[in-house]
Amino acid sequence: MADPQSPMVEINGLEFTYPGIDGHPPPGSTPLIQDFSLSLFPGDRCLLVGANGAGKTTILKILGGKLMVEPHMVRVLGRSAFHDTNLTSSGDMCYLGGEWKRDVAFAGFEVSIQIDVSAEKMIFGVGGVDPARRAELIKVLDIDLSWRMHKVSDGQRRRVQICMGLLKPFKVLLLDEITVDLDVLGRADLLKFLIKECEERGAIVIYATHIFDGLENWPTHIVYVARGKLQLSLPMEKVKEMSNLSLMVSPPTAPHPLRLKFKYNTRLLVS
Numbered sequence: 001m002a003d004p005q006s007p008m009v010e011i012n013g014l015e016f017t018y019p020g021i022d023g024h025p026p027p028g029s030t031p032l033i034q035d036f037s038l039s040l041f042p043g044d045r046c047l048l049v050g051a052n053g054a055g056k057t058t059i060l061k062i063l064g065g066k067l068m069v070e071p072h073m074v075r076v077l078g079r080s081a082f083h084d085t086n087l088t089s090s091g092d093m094c095y096l097g098g099e100w101k102r103d104v105a106f107a108g109f110e111v112s113i114q115i116d117v118s119a120e121k122m123i124f125g126v127g128g129v130d131p132a133r134r135a136e137l138i139k140v141l142d143i144d145l146s147w148r149m150h151k152v153s154d155g156q157r158r159r160v161q162i163c164m165g166l167l168k169p170f171k172v173l174l175l176d177e178i179t180v181d182l183d184v185l186g187r188a189d190l191l192k193f194l195i196k197e198c199e200e201r202g203a204i205v206i207y208a209t210h211i212f213d214g215l216e217n218w219p220t221h222i223v224y225v226a227r228g229k230l231q232l233s234l235p236m237e238k239v240k241e242m243s244n245l246s247l248m249v250s251p252p253t254a255p256h257p258l259r260l261k262f263k264y265n266t267r268l269l270v271s
């Protein structure tokens with residue numbers, strides 16, 4: 001188990017702008033992510049929330065080492081997420097997000113994983129895996145090993161993707177709307193499995209989603225992002241303490257307010 005006092009993820013004054021076609025941020029552009037700092041410790045389960053375009057995926061991609069930032073701005077397990085490729089290849093950090101694609105011959109060109117191969121071949125093709133963990137994941141995700149990948153539904157394909165991503169005992173898991181294709185029971189079983197991973201092994205999960213159903217007791221933290229800035233980071237005990245309190249981050253008349261209503265009757269009204 002990791003030292004509970006030392007952060008597994010540290011974001012220090014993160015700034016990020018997507019590069020233009022010349023590979024550099026357009027001159028004079030305002031950074032998309034600004035002045036963002038956050039530390040997460042062993043066992044933390046962080047729910048990353050915010051409106052469309054707030055910057056959640058960008059933050060997860062930066063943490064997942066898919067976008068370059070200065071090494072001191074983001075440390076994952078004490079290492080630079082972008083520069084230390086061993087973080088991902090070792091399985092210590094796992095990013096699951098977006099569509100499940102694979103690179104084909106042309107640089108930067110990707111196609112969906114829809115080849116005629118069985119779920120069994122894909123899952124058992126991942127080497128160096130504990131057979132008991134693999135069997136548990138196949139059960140939790142209710143995977144039929146005889147599924148052919150070109151004939152399965154989106155949700156079934158997603159289950160195989162999640163299973164393959166979780167086969168190695170990750171230390172940091174980044175989930176970007178990955179459960180959107182799962183049915184209610186499949187999602188609940190997966191979320192329960194992730195709680196066990198955090199409590200028993202001290203792993204951490206950062207989960208960006210717009211679907212709050214069934215999440216009342218899942219997170220240890222709620223992190224709210226708007227316009228690329230951290231607006232709120234609340235431990236769940238605080239959210240529970242705020243029973244009957246409405247926390248107004250922006251007036252309820254703001255266009256498209258996002259309402260997070262948990263069973264504790266805490267309402268975060270944010271735009």
Ligand SMILES: Nc1ncnc2c1ncn2[C@@H]1O[C@H](COP(=O)(O)OP(=O)(O)OP(=O)(O)O)[C@@H](O)[C@H]1O
Binds near residue numbers: 018054056058
């Ligand atoms: N590759 C890119 N190049 C330039 N701008 C981008 C790129 N990807 C995203 N953006 C912009 O960055 C902003 C944040 O996008 P991001 O995908 O991080 O938001 P999000 O909070 O994950 O949104 P959603 O809830 O819709 O998934 C958006 O305005 C988007 O248009």
